[in-house]
Each structure stands twice: as structure tokens, then as C-alpha cells.
Amino acid sequence: MRVSIVGITGYSGLELVKLLNNHKKVTIASIHATKEIGRRLSDLYPYLVGVCDLVIEEFDAKKIMAKSDLVFFATPSGVASKLAQPFVEADFPVIDLSGDHRLPAYLYEKWYKKTPASDEALNKFTYSLAEFTDVKGKKFISNPGCYATATELALIPLLKAGVVEEDSIIVDAKSGLTGAGKALSESSHFVNVHDNYVTYKLNRHQHIPEIVQELKLFDDKVNHIQFSTSLLPVNRGIMSTVYVKLKKPLTNANLFAIYEDSYKDTPFVRVQDDLPELHNVIGSNFTDIGFLYNEVTNVLTVVSVIDNLIKGAAGQAVQNLNLMNGWDETEGLLISPNYL
Amino acid sequence: MRVSIVGITGYSGLELVKLLNNHKKVTIASIHATKEIGRRLSDLYPYLVGVCDLVIEEFDAKKIMAKSDLVFFATPSGVASKLAQPFVEADFPVIDLSGDHRLPAYLYEKWYKKTPASDEALNKFTYSLAEFTDVKGKKFISNPGCYATATELALIPLLKAGVVEEDSIIVDAKSGLTGAGKALSESSHFVNVHDNYVTYKLNRHQHIPEIVQELKLFDDKVNHIQFSTSLLPVNRGIMSTVYVKLKKPLTNANLFAIYEDSYKDTPFVRVQDDLPELHNVIGSNFTDIGFLYNEVTNVLTVVSVIDNLIKGAAGQAVQNLNLMNGWDETEGLLISPNYL
Amino acid sequence: MRVSIVGITGYSGLELVKLLNNHKKVTIASIHATKEIGRRLSDLYPYLVGVCDLVIEEFDAKKIMAKSDLVFFATPSGVASKLAQPFVEADFPVIDLSGDHRLPAYLYEKWYKKTPASDEALNKFTYSLAEFTDVKGKKFISNPGCYATATELALIPLLKAGVVEEDSIIVDAKSGLTGAGKALSESSHFVNVHDNYVTYKLNRHQHIPEIVQELKLFDDKVNHIQFSTSLLPVNRGIMSTVYVKLKKPLTNANLFAIYEDSYKDTPFVRVQDDLPELHNVIGSNFTDIGFLYNEVTNVLTVVSVIDNLIKGAAGQAVQNLNLMNGWDETEGLLISPNYL
Amino acid sequence: MRVSIVGITGYSGLELVKLLNNHKKVTIASIHATKEIGRRLSDLYPYLVGVCDLVIEEFDAKKIMAKSDLVFFATPSGVASKLAQPFVEADFPVIDLSGDHRLPAYLYEKWYKKTPASDEALNKFTYSLAEFTDVKGKKFISNPGCYATATELALIPLLKAGVVEEDSIIVDAKSGLTGAGKALSESSHFVNVHDNYVTYKLNRHQHIPEIVQELKLFDDKVNHIQFSTSLLPVNRGIMSTVYVKLKKPLTNANLFAIYEDSYKDTPFVRVQDDLPELHNVIGSNFTDIGFLYNEVTNVLTVVSVIDNLIKGAAGQAVQNLNLMNGWDETEGLLISPNYL
Structure with a gap:
């Protein structure tokens, strides 16, 4: 499966790269940000030299749908509510790590003080705390905070x-x-x-x-x-x-x-x-x-x-990806804690 | 007023030195520990060179009473219950920073798993949270944890x-x-x-x-x-x-x-x-x-x-010292927070 | 002696407050910044409540000269070179903690990439590493980095x-x-x-x-x-x-x-x-x-x-103040290290 | 390949577990320490629950040779010099992470103040800074500090x-x-x-x-x-x-x-x-x-x-293991830096 990541330069986006890099069933097809378009991710983050040398691309929903099978949003709140809309309309799979699809519109407005996602989107997304949610076959996942x-x-x-x-x-x-x-x-x-x-x-x-x-x-x-x-x-x-x-x-x-x-x-x-x-x-x-x-x-x-950043963001997102697809829940996630 | 400190090498004892050093009404007459007798405190703790160059002495209740007017116990629990006894008997002022005179005997035994102080001592000591206790004229203070x-x-x-x-x-x-x-x-x-x-x-x-x-x-x-x-x-x-x-x-x-x-x-x-x-x-x-x-x-x-170490130990002990003696409560304690 | 501090909200300015507060020969007459004029310093920095409740004033060289006997500049580089000029002209004592009066003009321009202080000012200032400089009677001190x-x-x-x-x-x-x-x-x-x-x-x-x-x-x-x-x-x-x-x-x-x-x-x-x-x-x-x-x-x-912030900035500035005035070099500076 | 680790409870031993766990060509056959024999490693280090639940065994050179193909020593200095000797005599492969086989006997005695390894052992071991040493086919590796x-x-x-x-x-x-x-x-x-x-x-x-x-x-x-x-x-x-x-x-x-x-x-x-x-x-x-x-x-x-702990110890040891065996040098080691 090919995936794209939108919001690559945030902490969750970077953590997704690290995890997906070791995931046997997934290839990162493209990475997106609003800045630094055209630069290698590893030029900005030298720790990634030799780990991920992909080039950052401008966000373009159509191109993403052409080259990928699923898109992750690792964006600040208020972004995915807008940018995910074309994918919702096209029924193209999305995992949103942000808070934009977790709450009904009125609660989102009250707590986030931002414009909520469309009703269409909110209806399609499933909030998935991975241990308690059955997402097999689902296409739109709202990843918990x-x-x-x-x-x-x-x-x-x-x-x-x-x-x-x-x-x-x-x-x-x-x-x-x-x-x-x-x-x-x-x-x-x-x-x-x-x-x-x-x-x-x-x-x-x-x-x-x-x-x-x-x-x-x-x-x-x-x-x-x-x-x-x-x-x-x-x-x-x-x-x-x-x-x-x-x-x-x-x-x-x-x-x-x-x-x-x-x-x-x-x-x-x-x-x-x-x-x-x-x-x-x-x-x-x-x-x-x-x-x-x-x-x-x-x-x-x-x-x-x-x-x-892992169970609280990128790791659970990968866990949800695995569950959506009926793969082994632990694929790409069997990493030992650092301990020290 | 001359004071002695028993348990000088613990964190609270060292903090007492720092505070009493700047106290206008107090001179440190002697400092005591169980180890390193005869060595300068500043040889053990070079940060004190030029600040406090006193020599560590063996604990001897009689000598302390001869050269001091009050003794601080900054010892681990289970020590002041024993070592403070001669002072209690002689009605010689004590401020105990440890937990040894805070609780009735049965509670001390239950929570500290150690032999409690004598009933005589426990009766004499006043637990003094400085903001809520009137200790003027008192001779035996149990400083809060x-x-x-x-x-x-x-x-x-x-x-x-x-x-x-x-x-x-x-x-x-x-x-x-x-x-x-x-x-x-x-x-x-x-x-x-x-x-x-x-x-x-x-x-x-x-x-x-x-x-x-x-x-x-x-x-x-x-x-x-x-x-x-x-x-x-x-x-x-x-x-x-x-x-x-x-x-x-x-x-x-x-x-x-x-x-x-x-x-x-x-x-x-x-x-x-x-x-x-x-x-x-x-x-x-x-x-x-x-x-x-x-x-x-x-x-x-x-x-x-x-x-x-200050309001939670040595600072409150000095505050109690001030209050016992009817001095300005803030003497020696008007120190700005470090902030950074 | 009354002193003013310009650049009060920087780390060195705040540290000066802490030290001068305990200095027996000095009163802080005024504190200055470019922002937050009219607010209590302790409103901005609650750790100072009860320690220093002075109000921040706009910088005004004349007013400072009227109410003070000496001014400290604890400003970023490029500021004292300009703001200290009226004091230089009036032969009014200045201690500059910034780098603006440490180097000849050509070196300042090369290393700081900013406009240097006037020749008049640079001639008047003495760079004083306190242990190796005789500043008794001097009026203009450039405090080392x-x-x-x-x-x-x-x-x-x-x-x-x-x-x-x-x-x-x-x-x-x-x-x-x-x-x-x-x-x-x-x-x-x-x-x-x-x-x-x-x-x-x-x-x-x-x-x-x-x-x-x-x-x-x-x-x-x-x-x-x-x-x-x-x-x-x-x-x-x-x-x-x-x-x-x-x-x-x-x-x-x-x-x-x-x-x-x-x-x-x-x-x-x-x-x-x-x-x-x-x-x-x-x-x-x-x-x-x-x-x-x-x-x-x-x-x-x-x-x-x-x-x-102390020997490397505010402390040495106070040490220089003491030495300029022929006071005890240690006045206001006999503070024990924190140790922990 | 089956491997054993001696000195499992030190930081390098624990790091070896983490790395070898993800190594495709290696199985950990046994882990050894001087204490806690018979306990699960994950009982002592709960971060390893579900990662490595092996039981700690007593050191026994013969048993190790029977169940393994290579032994790592992740022991403090002065241990491998003695315990590795039976493996040296049996020509059984060893990677020593400690300093015991890095120096000639006279230098080891001078700098480590301990009894050196036997001449036989010192002759057999190759000091291998992995980037500059050809260890293919070698059996005894001394891993750098x-x-x-x-x-x-x-x-x-x-x-x-x-x-x-x-x-x-x-x-x-x-x-x-x-x-x-x-x-x-x-x-x-x-x-x-x-x-x-x-x-x-x-x-x-x-x-x-x-x-x-x-x-x-x-x-x-x-x-x-x-x-x-x-x-x-x-x-x-x-x-x-x-x-x-x-x-x-x-x-x-x-x-x-x-x-x-x-x-x-x-x-x-x-x-x-x-x-x-x-x-x-x-x-x-x-x-x-x-x-x-x-x-x-x-x-x-x-x-x-x-x-x-990785390139400076366990990681380089695995890199040397790969090189000894002619495997891909990066096997088990393609881990992204944590970054944060």
C-alpha cells in the first residue's frame, strides 16, 4: 500500500515517517508541507539522512489520490477540516491525527474556537481508540488525542x-x-x-x-x-x-x-x-x-x-491502519521502549 | 544567639548553613555529623570555601549545651528521637527538622517503623507550621515535613x-x-x-x-x-x-x-x-x-x-527560630527566588 | 547611592534587581524597558512579588540623571551604543553590561555587524575584568562578557x-x-x-x-x-x-x-x-x-x-560598582552558591 | 545463528537484546548474569514485557557452547578476561564488548589495574572498529570503547x-x-x-x-x-x-x-x-x-x-557480527535516530 503524509514537518508527521519506514506493507509515496517545498526532508532534519530522503511536495489532493492509496493528516487543528474534504468527497481513505474529526461540530467550535469540518466528513469519520473500536473495512479514521x-x-x-x-x-x-x-x-x-x-x-x-x-x-x-x-x-x-x-x-x-x-x-x-x-x-x-x-x-x-508521539499519535495511527486493512495489528510497531 | 546543627552533611543541614550564614542574630557555634569528624565542611563541599569553613565535630550533647543556645536536628528519621533526649531533659531549646517529634508514638511506629521518641519529649515539642502556630517563647519545635x-x-x-x-x-x-x-x-x-x-x-x-x-x-x-x-x-x-x-x-x-x-x-x-x-x-x-x-x-x-529544602525544611526552621524569639519573622529569609 | 537599570526584562537586568536588592549602599531608583511601560515588574514576573514591586518606566536619559547617580545598561548589543550617549556627554556614571563598549569601533563592526558607539564614548569607557582592573574613581565601565x-x-x-x-x-x-x-x-x-x-x-x-x-x-x-x-x-x-x-x-x-x-x-x-x-x-x-x-x-x-548571569554579568557589574566607589568589593555579593 | 549474551543486566547487554530481537539472522539462545538467576528479564525490567521474556541463566561455558554459535560478553572490565578463556580454548566465537581484549597485557595492567587476559586470548582477538577492520571469517572480536x-x-x-x-x-x-x-x-x-x-x-x-x-x-x-x-x-x-x-x-x-x-x-x-x-x-x-x-x-x-550504547557498544558489536559472517552490514541496525 502506498500512503501520503500531510503535515510532514510536525512532530507526529516525523514520527510517522520513522514508523512507516519499517512497515512491511507500506511505502511512503509522498510527503507534504506548507513550507520548504522541493527540499529533501533529510536536508531539514539531518537525523534522517539515509533513513528518509524524500522530497517535500506541495499539497495537492488530486495528485495524492493518483499516487497513493491512503493519506495521513498530521496537521495542526483547523487544517484537516478543510484539506481532507476532497478525499471525503472522493471516498478516498484518510487517517486524521488531528482533532478535526473527533467531535460534533458544536463541541468542536466551543473547544477549538475554529470552523468545524463538514457534516458529511464528520459523519464518515470513525473515532478509533484502537483497543476498543472495530475499524476493519473503514475508510475514515479519526485518531484519538x-x-x-x-x-x-x-x-x-x-x-x-x-x-x-x-x-x-x-x-x-x-x-x-x-x-x-x-x-x-x-x-x-x-x-x-x-x-x-x-x-x-x-x-x-x-x-x-x-x-x-x-x-x-x-x-x-x-x-x-x-x-x-x-x-x-x-x-x-x-x-x-x-x-x-x-x-x-x-x-x-x-x-x-x-x-x-x-x-x-x-x-x-x-x-x-x-x-x-x-x-x-x-x-x-x-x-x-x-x-x-x-x-x-x-x-x-x-x-x-x-x-x-507514538501510542498518543503516530503509533496508534499505524495501529489503526493495520486494523482497517485486516493486517497484523503489530506490523511496524514491534519496537522496544528505549528504557534509557 | 549561638546555634549548633546536628546532621550537617544532609541536604537540610547544608541549607541551614546557607541561611544562618546571612542571619543577623545568629552565629553558628558548631556543626555535627557522624562521619568526617575533624574535617572542614568546605573540604567536603568546595562550594562552601569562603562561605563556611567550620570544622565538623562529633556529637556531644553536653558540649553543645555549653557552647550554644539552641540546637537544630537535621538528621534522618530515627536519630533525633534518641539524640535530642538530653536536651529535652535539660530544657535546652531544640528545633527538629526530622519527623521524630511530629506524631504520637503509636502513629510514628506505624508509619516510620522505628522506635518513637520518649513521651516526655513528645509532650514538650510543638508542631509548628509557621503560618498557623504561635511558638513565641516555646523551646521545642517540631518542623513540618x-x-x-x-x-x-x-x-x-x-x-x-x-x-x-x-x-x-x-x-x-x-x-x-x-x-x-x-x-x-x-x-x-x-x-x-x-x-x-x-x-x-x-x-x-x-x-x-x-x-x-x-x-x-x-x-x-x-x-x-x-x-x-x-x-x-x-x-x-x-x-x-x-x-x-x-x-x-x-x-x-x-x-x-x-x-x-x-x-x-x-x-x-x-x-x-x-x-x-x-x-x-x-x-x-x-x-x-x-x-x-x-x-x-x-x-x-x-x-x-x-x-x-527551604520552606519545606531549613527555611521554615529559621522562620520558627525567628518566631520563637520574637524576632522579625523574615530575618535571614528575604531571599529572592532564583527564577532561572 | 541611587541607581537605574535600563533593560530590566532581560536575564541580566532581572539578576541585577536580585543583587542590588540586598546591597546596603544602593537603592534602585528606576527600572526601564521598551515594553510593558507602567506595569509592575512583579506583575510580569510573579517570583518578584514582595521582592521588587517597582513599576517599569520609559527610558528618558534626563529623568534618569535627575533621580539617579548611576545607570546600568543590561540591554542587547546595539542599544547602549546609542542610549548611553547622553550620559557620556553629561559625564554621568554608566556600567554597560552589553558588548557595546568593549571593542574598538572597527572590531565591533566586524564581529557585531552593528553601528559602533561614538569615539567619545569608547574613549571614556574602561573594560573592567574586576580582578585585574583598577576602576576606583572611574565613571564609565564596560563589563566583560x-x-x-x-x-x-x-x-x-x-x-x-x-x-x-x-x-x-x-x-x-x-x-x-x-x-x-x-x-x-x-x-x-x-x-x-x-x-x-x-x-x-x-x-x-x-x-x-x-x-x-x-x-x-x-x-x-x-x-x-x-x-x-x-x-x-x-x-x-x-x-x-x-x-x-x-x-x-x-x-x-x-x-x-x-x-x-x-x-x-x-x-x-x-x-x-x-x-x-x-x-x-x-x-x-x-x-x-x-x-x-x-x-x-x-x-x-x-x-x-x-x-x-552573576560573575559573567550582573554580579561582576556590582563588583565593579563597589570597586568604582571604593566600597568593600564583596558588598551585596556574599551569596552562597546554590549547590543543588 | 544462535547467540548467548553474558552480562545481560548491564546497559550494553540490555541494548544487545533490543537490537538482536529485530535481527533476522539471529536468535538469542540464552542470557546470563551473576544475579537474579532463574528470573525473567522482563520481571526485572518491565519495559521488556512482551519484547523479551527470556529467563536469566547462570554462566556455564559448556552449556553456552552446546546451545549457541557465538557468545557476546557485555561484562564490566576484568570479567571477560577470565570467563572468555574456555571459549578461546575451544575456538568458539566471541565478541567482547568490554575492554579486556583491547590492549596488550602490560598496557591493560597499567590502565585497568587488573589482571590481563591470557596471551593466547590476546593473540586471537582482533580489535575491530567496524569501518576500518576486515573481520570476515574472524572468530574473536574485541569491540571498541x-x-x-x-x-x-x-x-x-x-x-x-x-x-x-x-x-x-x-x-x-x-x-x-x-x-x-x-x-x-x-x-x-x-x-x-x-x-x-x-x-x-x-x-x-x-x-x-x-x-x-x-x-x-x-x-x-x-x-x-x-x-x-x-x-x-x-x-x-x-x-x-x-x-x-x-x-x-x-x-x-x-x-x-x-x-x-x-x-x-x-x-x-x-x-x-x-x-x-x-x-x-x-x-x-x-x-x-x-x-x-x-x-x-x-x-x-x-x-x-x-x-x-549503540555505535559505542551494542550496535557496533552487531555490526561486527554481521561483518564476521559476511551478512549485510546493516542487518538489525537500520533504526532511525529518536531525534526527540
Whole structure:
């Protein structure tokens, strides 16, 4: 299969190159950006010399449809809603890594403050958290957000099991700086981040409605979550620390059974005895999940960790690609975490 | 006033030297450790050459009482409970930075797994969170723990005001590595910490009973808290992120009034419009506190930040010293945060 | 003495505030910037609440001369050359932390690519590396660059002693990111710096002519140096690693005698047995110097470390202020290094 | 081919697992350590769950020879000299990643202060810097050290071309902390490394004789080098900054030609226009090399960067494995750098 990538110079686009390069069933047919047209990607990013020496091309939906079989959008929000439209109209497969096809129009406008995608597009796209969505044969995939992925994977098994006080969900999520994107800003200036820890977008993060919408599929009494986001002084990684009150006390064995019920056959979610740490997943498509129940407070703490650029973006997009096509879910994704 | 410091080579002991060195009313009469007796402190720690060239002496309670007017214990837990006893018996002033005089014997044994101090000692010591305790004229001060300081300062004003659902308190606290002490361990080995984020001692941290005990003084319906502790890949700093449900909705103005009621005359607590960040307090004795109420979830998020070695240890000890003696509370402590 | 600071929102300006705040002989009369006129400095930088609540004023040379006795320029290059002119004409004291009065006009133009200061100004200013310049009674001080300070202090004693092969000087200097200033850029974007190490401006750094000019005062056969600059993923600190061939072998004792000859009475230079490390000086005005001679290669390695914002900028400026006025050189500068 | 790894719990051993896991021609037959016998590797290192679940076995040379075709030693120095002896005697293939077979006995004793390997072993082993050694058909490979790899690759092309003043070589090399190994020590304690930069083992690093020995093969007038080693506050990566005086001035084109002559056909050395940075090689087997000639000082600066655990250890070991067996040199090693 030939694929094109739009938004190649963002962090997710670059990560897609890395993953697809080792994917046996896929060839990258073209890469697209709004700048640096005509230059080799490896001239701009010398780490890619000898890895990917493709030339950046202008975006042209027709040409992409002529030379490819599927297109990835790894663009900032507000772009795919426009640029993906010709593909939608032509029924040409799209995987959108951005937030543009995750929410109904009114919620998108409210949280993203941008013009939403067309109703036609929104109807065609399927939001696919890979472990819980059947996308075989689908053509239009909306890939989940990074915080959303970590948080939904932590909560869904509990909600499926019906054990959570729905009103009690509090999420204290932390992300490395690649999650904040490539644009220069005071908040991503080295000296302002290093040796610091900053909470931002409290109650205002655009992944909140996406998470609530997905959680509701598994427990329709979930109407809101308390969601806090902070910046860790690292490049990669998300830890989502989830606190919930339980409807009734559960043993460790009960809880393992609940998680195993959801994840026993999933290759990328690893349920653990101990609370997980970032090192164990960075560089890989794994999600590690651990939990601890406190009988005194009746609070269950669940911790899930992912690499925000892989399981939280490009890796899950490739996983969805595999699932759409009925390929082995792990193709191109069997990468060991870096560890150090 | 002449003072002695026991446990000089720990991080808190070294920080005391730095602060007392600039204190107009105090001279350091002697410094003590169990190792390196007879060596200059500045031979062991060359950053102190020209700053403090005192020689480390063996611990000897009688000699300390002969040459000093007060002794600081900056020792690991389990030490001051024994070594402070002669001072207690002689009614000689002590400020204990360790956890040895913070809890009743049965709680100390349960959480520290060590032999508690004598009943005589425990009766004499006053736990002093400096902003809320009157220690003028007291001789025995138990200085609060670092996590405890950040968390109590965030919560007490709300509890005093009676606005918190007591059963709902969840604290997600984060600390830099100096909080883990000087002892070498896998969990403080550089490569295991850098680029990582690790949750530890969940529900088991020894500051939990100390916090509950103090909070109860202001709202006796507080019986437990959910308390999570994690290691940030930085040297200094604690952020305590506190989530509580309110008994009824409050406006921002209500909340400011509540915090100002407690802190309008305190020189070291700064209540802020924005959620605070570590950079703004590191290197200083300040505690910065900010908050945000979410009407949708009825959760109030309060964030407080401190330098764990200063406001969380040596700085608050000096603040207590000032208050005991009726001196200006800020003497020796008017240090600007490093910022960068 | 009343002083004004122009360029208050740069890193050096902010550091001046911190130092002058604790200086017994100085009051900050006014602070100036090109933006944020009329706002409290502590509104922009909340770490300063309660430390410095001055309001930022527009630059106006006449008003400054009316309310102050001396003005500091902590401005980017190309600014003081213009704005300091009225003070020069009025014979009103100036300490310029920027590079604008360090070099003769032709060298300034060549290395800074900007219009130089007037000849009148350049004639009046004295370049003052504080340990080697007599500025008592001087009115116009050009404060050395950060890399220049670390490198000159390492080399001058050897050149004074006449032991260095002048043609052999190679400097491998490393700096933290505050040295790169506040402006946003790809090279100071967090993710590009963290976990990275980047060499920049090789042979093109504007401190090169300044260093050669100063070294020549002590050995006029020094005509050039090989000078390499790199970015360490830390906020503060410079290490200058200097390699020179010796004219003839020297013992450790010889070398100590050479350094002691220059530094035995200087309060801020500490000559050490071991090679120094950043931690020992960050947060202070100290320069630590150590060395090691290799008999096999006849190369002497000298390592000097400073805090680039203190000894490399604001601290040395205050030291020069003290020396100009015949005050104790250490006034306002007896700050312990942070260590951790 | 089946292989065994001795020293599995060191950083190089773990990295070998990661690489060999993706190697098409190799199966890991057994893994060995001195501790934790009988436990799954993934129980000790949860990042490996689902990646490598092999059980750690006791070292037993006979059993290894029975079940494997080749053994890697990823052990600390002083171990392979003893444990590899039965394999040497049995003519069973060994790749030793440690320093035990790199130097003649008298130099090993001098620099490592340990008992050297047997003469028989030292005679059989070939030191193989993969780009410059023909190891096809060899059975005993001594894999170069990490600093040595970066430094030799920077210098050999110049020495081959005969353009360097042999007496002038100065190397300022910097390494991340994984280079210091897994043992706990003050110098690898997080708070002592973070925000610090420390020079160590100056003129005493055990890679010095290895480098001189290898350089002499290409220019026998090289008798010594000035070699400085420092710790960067990062986990991975080495930058070797090399300064040499040239026998006569060379243009950039000359220098490119010199490097291309050595590296035009090597898949893992990338000669660059700009000076390289760590980010571009971390996570990969690449060595990036850049240079800049200074006509004023006649100093050529060459910068080479590697991932110390891959090209500096496990990656080069796999590259040597491929070359020994006549396989494609890149098998198992076509991994993109992490970049971020």
C-alpha cells in the first residue's frame, strides 16, 4: 500500500515517517508541507539522512489520490477540516491525527474556537481508540488525542465493569514538551521549562469533551471529568493519573480481572502489578497501566503511561491502519521502549 | 544567639548553613555529623570555601549545651528521637527538622517503623507550621515535613472556612529529588530519574498522618486524605495539587477572601491569580498558592508550590527560630527566588 | 547611592534587581524597558512579588540623571551604543553590561555587524575584568562578557607568568541556555535543547576579539585563540576548558604559585586542587579554577567555571560598582552558591 | 545463528537484546548474569514485557557452547578476561564488548589495574572498529570503547591523509551518564549530575591507550593524545570534539574529499556540512561527523557524535557480527535516530 503524509514537518508527521519506514506493507509515496517545498526532508532534519530522503511536495489532493492509496493528516487543528474534504468527497481513505474529526461540530467550535469540518466528513469519520473500536473495512479514521488515549485506556475497563462513581472522576495528567507542538512560545522556551513544572489549560483542555464522549459509550452516566494538564520537563511521555471513588470496595484480584477482561488480548496494553513509569514505554507503542485501591479513602488510583508521539499519535495511527486493512495489528510497531 | 546543627552533611543541614550564614542574630557555634569528624565542611563541599569553613565535630550533647543556645536536628528519621533526649531533659531549646517529634508514638511506629521518641519529649515539642502556630517563647519545635507544608498551606484556609466536603480530599503531590535525600539508591540514580516520572509510596507516605493530624485542627471531620507522591526530574521543588469538592459553589472572589483571611499578613505565602509554577519559589522561603473552581464538576483545584529544602525544611526552621524569639519573622529569609 | 537599570526584562537586568536588592549602599531608583511601560515588574514576573514591586518606566536619559547617580545598561548589543550617549556627554556614571563598549569601533563592526558607539564614548569607557582592573574613581565601565570572564580568569595568570606557548591556546567553552538570551528561537526551544548538546558560532563568537584584546595586555604575543562554544542543557553556568602548551614543564606547585600570585587576595576567585564543576558556583559570584598538567603531551588543561548571569554579568557589574566607589568589593555579593 | 549474551543486566547487554530481537539472522539462545538467576528479564525490567521474556541463566561455558554459535560478553572490565578463556580454548566465537581484549597485557595492567587476559586470548582477538577492520571469517572480536569509537572515526581519515601535526591532537570528549555504567555512586546520583557538568579522569581514562594504539596504525608518528572526558547531564550520547593543527592549510573541499575517501561506502558514518549534534544520532548506530578549519589559528576542529550504547557498544558489536559472517552490514541496525 502506498500512503501520503500531510503535515510532514510536525512532530507526529516525523514520527510517522520513522514508523512507516519499517512497515512491511507500506511505502511512503509522498510527503507534504506548507513550507520548504522541493527540499529533501533529510536536508531539514539531518537525523534522517539515509533513513528518509524524500522530497517535500506541495499539497495537492488530486495528485495524492493518483499516487497513493491512503493519506495521513498530521496537521495542526483547523487544517484537516478543510484539506481532507476532497478525499471525503472522493471516498478516498484518510487517517486524521488531528482533532478535526473527533467531535460534533458544536463541541468542536466551543473547544477549538475554529470552523468545524463538514457534516458529511464528520459523519464518515470513525473515532478509533484502537483497543476498543472495530475499524476493519473503514475508510475514515479519526485518531484519538494523546491525553485522551492515556486517560480512556485507564478508565474504560472500570466503566465497562460499572464499578466507578461516575461523578468522582479526577484526572491529573502530565505531558512532555513534544505534546505542546513545534511552535515557538514562552511556555516552550528552554529556560522556562527546565527545572520547572507548570499546570496549564486547567479545565480548558480540548481533549476533555473527546474523553467524556468516549467514556459515555461505556457508562452513559459519565457527564464530566475533572481534568488537569501539566508540563513535565522532558521531551516525550504522558502519565495520566486517574482518581475515582468506587461504588463498592474491590480487591486487587477483582481489579486485575476487570483490566484483564479488556486487555488480555491486546498486544499494546500491559497491565502491571506496580504503578508504571515513563521510561518503560517511551519509544514504543505500549500503554502501561497499574492501579492501587485505598480502602481508607475508597479511592482507586489508576496510572497509565504512553509515548505521546507514538501510542498518543503516530503509533496508534499505524495501529489503526493495520486494523482497517485486516493486517497484523503489530506490523511496524514491534519496537522496544528505549528504557534509557 | 549561638546555634549548633546536628546532621550537617544532609541536604537540610547544608541549607541551614546557607541561611544562618546571612542571619543577623545568629552565629553558628558548631556543626555535627557522624562521619568526617575533624574535617572542614568546605573540604567536603568546595562550594562552601569562603562561605563556611567550620570544622565538623562529633556529637556531644553536653558540649553543645555549653557552647550554644539552641540546637537544630537535621538528621534522618530515627536519630533525633534518641539524640535530642538530653536536651529535652535539660530544657535546652531544640528545633527538629526530622519527623521524630511530629506524631504520637503509636502513629510514628506505624508509619516510620522505628522506635518513637520518649513521651516526655513528645509532650514538650510543638508542631509548628509557621503560618498557623504561635511558638513565641516555646523551646521545642517540631518542623513540618516538606509535602506536609505545601499541602497544609493549600488546605487549611478552606477548612477554616468550612467549605470543603471533608471526604473528598485528593492530593497529587510532586517533588524534586533532593526530597528523596542523599542516600544512593536505584531510584535516585541519574539515568533512572532523568526523562522519567515515577509515582512512589502511594498511600504509604509518612507525611499522610502528619497532614491529617494538622488538618483536623481546623476541621475535625477530616479523617483521611488520598495522597499521591511522585518524583519530578528536577533537584528542588514541590508542587502539591489538591482536589476537593465544595459544600456549595463559590466564586473566585469568595475564594480569594478565604485565602486572604489566612494569609493577608503572612510574609511568605503569596496568593495568586494564576496557578503557580516551581520557578517562582525555588531558592526562597515563599509558598505560592493559586486555585481554580470548576462549576461543572464542583471540584476546586488548589496548587501550592515551595522549595522543599527551604520552606519545606531549613527555611521554615529559621522562620520558627525567628518566631520563637520574637524576632522579625523574615530575618535571614528575604531571599529572592532564583527564577532561572 | 541611587541607581537605574535600563533593560530590566532581560536575564541580566532581572539578576541585577536580585543583587542590588540586598546591597546596603544602593537603592534602585528606576527600572526601564521598551515594553510593558507602567506595569509592575512583579506583575510580569510573579517570583518578584514582595521582592521588587517597582513599576517599569520609559527610558528618558534626563529623568534618569535627575533621580539617579548611576545607570546600568543590561540591554542587547546595539542599544547602549546609542542610549548611553547622553550620559557620556553629561559625564554621568554608566556600567554597560552589553558588548557595546568593549571593542574598538572597527572590531565591533566586524564581529557585531552593528553601528559602533561614538569615539567619545569608547574613549571614556574602561573594560573592567574586576580582578585585574583598577576602576576606583572611574565613571564609565564596560563589563566583560560571560565567556570572556571565565576564559580570561583562567589564562591571565599563566600569561603574566610567561609560561604559555602563545600560539597554542584552545578553548572549549560550554554555556547554559540563559547565555543565549530571552529571544525565542529554534535553538532555544525546549525539545531541541533537552538531551542534546550543540556546538555553535565556532570561531565566530563575538567574545573572541574581546578575549584576545584582554590577553594581549598580559602577553602581547597572543594574537589569536581557538575558541569553541557549545550549549549545555542547563539554565545557568559556563565552563571554560582551556588547553595550552607550556614553554617548559611545570610542577603542580609551580602552577599553584602562579595562580596564587594573581588570586591570593581576590575574594571571588577560588583556586582548587580538583577540576571544578558547575554546581559549586551557580547562584554566586565565584569563579572556581583548577588545572592539570600532562607531562606526556606537555598540555596544561585549565578549567574555570562561573555563573554566567552573576560573575559573567550582573554580579561582576556590582563588583565593579563597589570597586568604582571604593566600597568593600564583596558588598551585596556574599551569596552562597546554590549547590543543588 | 544462535547467540548467548553474558552480562545481560548491564546497559550494553540490555541494548544487545533490543537490537538482536529485530535481527533476522539471529536468535538469542540464552542470557546470563551473576544475579537474579532463574528470573525473567522482563520481571526485572518491565519495559521488556512482551519484547523479551527470556529467563536469566547462570554462566556455564559448556552449556553456552552446546546451545549457541557465538557468545557476546557485555561484562564490566576484568570479567571477560577470565570467563572468555574456555571459549578461546575451544575456538568458539566471541565478541567482547568490554575492554579486556583491547590492549596488550602490560598496557591493560597499567590502565585497568587488573589482571590481563591470557596471551593466547590476546593473540586471537582482533580489535575491530567496524569501518576500518576486515573481520570476515574472524572468530574473536574485541569491540571498541565508546569514546574510542567516536574519537577514532573523527581522526583516522585525517591521519590516513597525512595532514595532521601528530603532536597537536587534543580531544575534549563528553558523554551521557549511561557511559558511567549501572553501579550506584555519588557521581551518578541524580542531584549531583542534573544541572551540573563535571570533568573526570582527565588524562587517566582507560580509552587513551586504545585510541593511540588504533591511530598509530594509520600514522605511526602519533605517540600520545591529550584526552579530556566530561559528563553531560543526559542519559545517552557522546560528542568527541577534536582539535588538531594541520601540516598545511586545507580548504573545505580538501577536507570533504579526505573524509569521503574513508566514508563514502560506509552505511553508518555520515559526513556533514554542519557540526553535528547529539539528537541526530541517539537511538541509532550512526556516527555523524562535521568539521571546521580556522585559517587564523591553523586549527581544524572535528566533531563526531554517537549513541554510546549503540555505535559505542551494542550496535557496533552487531555490526561486527554481521561483518564476521559476511551478512549485510546493516542487518538489525537500520533504526532511525529518536531525534526527540
